[in-house]
Amino acid sequence: MNVLGIFLTISIYFIFDRLYQVKKKFYLNPVMLSITSIIILLYISDIGYGIYMESARILSFLLGPAVVSLAIPLYKKREVVIEYSTHISSGVVLGGLIAISSAFLIAQLFGGSESLLLSISPKSVTTPIAIGVSERIGGIPSLTAILVIITGIMGNAIGVPILNLCGIKDRVARGLAMGVTSHGLGTARIIQEDKLSGAVSGLGMALNGVFTSLILYYLIQLLISI
Amino acid sequence: MYKGLAIIFGFYFLGEVTVELGNLPIPGNVLGMIFLVSALGGGLIDLKDVEREAEFFVDNMSIMFIPPGVGVMLYFGLLRDELIPIIGALALSFVITIVFTGKIVEALR
Numbered sequence: 001m002n003v004l005g006i007f008l009t010i011s012i013y014f015i016f017d018r019l020y021q022v023k024k025k026f027y028l029n030p031v032m033l034s035i036t037s038i039i040i041l042l043y044i045s046d047i048g049y050g051i052y053m054e055s056a057r058i059l060s061f062l063l064g065p066a067v068v069s070l071a072i073p074l075y076k077k078r079e080v081v082i083e084y085s086t087h088i089s090s091g092v093v094l095g096g097l098i099a100i101s102s103a104f105l106i107a108q109l110f111g112g113s114e115s116l117l118l119s120i121s122p123k124s125v126t127t128p129i130a131i132g133v134s135e136r137i138g139g140i141p142s143l144t145a146i147l148v149i150i151t152g153i154m155g156n157a158i159g160v161p162i163l164n165l166c167g168i169k170d171r172v173a174r175g176l177a178m179g180v181t182s183h184g185l186g187t188a189r190i191i192q193e194d195k196l197s198g199a200v201s202g203l204g205m206a207l208n209g210v211f212t213s214l215i216l217y218y219l220i221q222l223l224i225s226i
Numbered sequence: 227m228y229k230g231l232a233i234i235f236g237f238y239f240l241g242e243v244t245v246e247l248g249n250l251p252i253p254g255n256v257l258g259m260i261f262l263v264s265a266l267g268g269g270l271i272d273l274k275d276v277e278r279e280a281e282f283f284v285d286n287m288s289i290m291f292i293p294p295g296v297g298v299m300l301y302f303g304l305l306r307d308e309l310i311p312i313i314g315a316l317a318l319s320f321v322i323t324i325v326f327t328g329k330i331v332e333a334l335r
Contacts, residue, residue, distance in 0.1 A: 005293070009289065009292050009293060010289065013288075013289045013292060017288075030288065031288050031289075031291050031292060031295065032295075034292050034295075035291075035292055035295035035296055035298075038292065038296050039296055039298075039299045042296070042299065043299075049296075049297075049299060049300065052293075052296065053293065053296075053297075056292070056293040056296070057293055059289060059290045059292065059293050060290055060293045060294050062283065062290050063255070063287070063290045063291075063294075064238050064254075064255045065231075065234045065235060065238055065255075065283050066283040066284060066286075066287045066290060067253070067255035067256060067258070067259055068234050068237050068238045068241070068255055068258040068259045068262055068280075069234055069259075069279070069280035069281070069283040069284050070259050070284060071237075071259045071260075071262035071263045071266065071280070072262075072266075072273070072276065072277055072280035072281060072284065073281075073284060074259075074263055075263050075266045075267065075273065076273070078267070086334060087331050087334055087335065090330065090331065090334060091327055091330065091331040094326070094327065094330050095323060095326070095327035095330070098322060098323050098326050098327065099319065099323040102315075102318065102319040102322045102323060103315050103316075103319040104315075106311075106314055106315040106318050106319055107311045107312070107314070107315035108311075109311075109314075110310050110311035110314045110315065111308075111310070111311055112308055112311035112312070112315065113304070113308060115304065116304065116308050116311060116312065120312070120315055120316070123316065123319070124319075124323060127287075127291045128255075128287060128290065128291070129253065129255075129256055131291075131294050132253030132254075132255055132256065133252070133253055133256075135253070136251055136252060136253050137251060140301060140304075141294055141297070142294045142295060142296070142297030142298045142300070142301065143298055143301055143304070143305075145291055145294045145295045145297075145298070146295055146298045147312070147316060149291065149295065150316055151316060151320060154316070154317075154320050155320070155324070159324060162321065162324055162325065163324065163328055166325050166328065166329070168325075168328035168329065168332055169332075170331070170332045170335050172331060172335065173327075173328045173329075173331035173332035173335065174328060176327055176328070176331045177323075177324045177325075177327040177328035177331065178324070180323065180327050181320060181323040181324040181327060182320070182324070209256065210256060210259070210260060213252045213253055213256040214252055214256075216251075217251035217252070218251075
């Protein structure tokens with residue numbers, strides 16, 4: 001019975017998560033550091049990708065129930081959704097459309113392949129949903145996962161300075177911009193600034209995940225045809 | 227505990243079945259989430275019955291991204307060949323999205 005992959009994943013994540021708890025710096029993102037370390041380990045040893053995945057895939061299977069479970073934080077914040085419904089809905093719909101179209105069109109402009117265009121389109125959506133959407137529209141889910149995490153790290157690192165630079169002061173606007181653009185990692189950063197911004201950011205993230213899932217396939221068909 | 231898990235996996239199953247039967251281009255787990263929110267809102271499911279189990283999944287989600295992320299090692303060739311479109315699209319789209327979303331919502335306030 002091969003349990004090496006799952007053991008490696010859990011123990012390496014445990015170490016980097018501890019490190020992150022001590023020193024909360026964006027460049028110490030535990031998921032990114034774990035992925036990098038495991039890839040290096042698989043290269044220098046003769047463990048191999050297949051042997052690693054044999055048991056590690058159990059963890060990715062759990063993304064299914066985890067996404068369904070996102071219903072609970074969403075439902076618990078329903079009063080905030082109702083109170084700011086106009087702002088949240090316009091922020092999610094317009095922000096979501098901008099995120100997808102700009103990623104797709106810019107990658108196309110720079111000569112990206114079709115696989116890349118499909119994989120990069122959901123890069124602003126929360127990682128578990130982005131992986132599923134990418135798979136569904138014919139992208140490369142693991143490439144999407146990396147692009148999403150990089151987008152999240154960017155939001156965590158430079159999101160707040162950009163909002164300040166552009167003079168965006170409204171708490172709801174700041175929260176939505178962060179959540180819609182850089183999902184959970186953006187939310188984790190803006191919640192340190194302001195509680196309302198954090199709550200709205202979390203909602204923006206969840207609802208943008210739902211919105212993008214529902215429209216991405218059709219929007220891509222439209223973008224390909226123009 | 228088993229009641230909560232049965233609800234979560236029940237809605238997951240319902241979402242997957244709907245996607246399969248309707249041949250829909252959306253992930254089954256997202257549809258399962260939409261169904262579960264609706265059931266909570268409609269009073270069909272009691273929050274207490276599923277809260278603890280759902281929060282366990284949500285709070286421990288990060289580790290689940292690691293195996294799919296490691297899978298990118300099979301695509302190093304693509305990453306190398308398309309480094310310019312990747313960096314260009316990620317950086318520019320990030321700035322465009324955060325600025326426009328913030329400005330649009332602020333204009334509505």
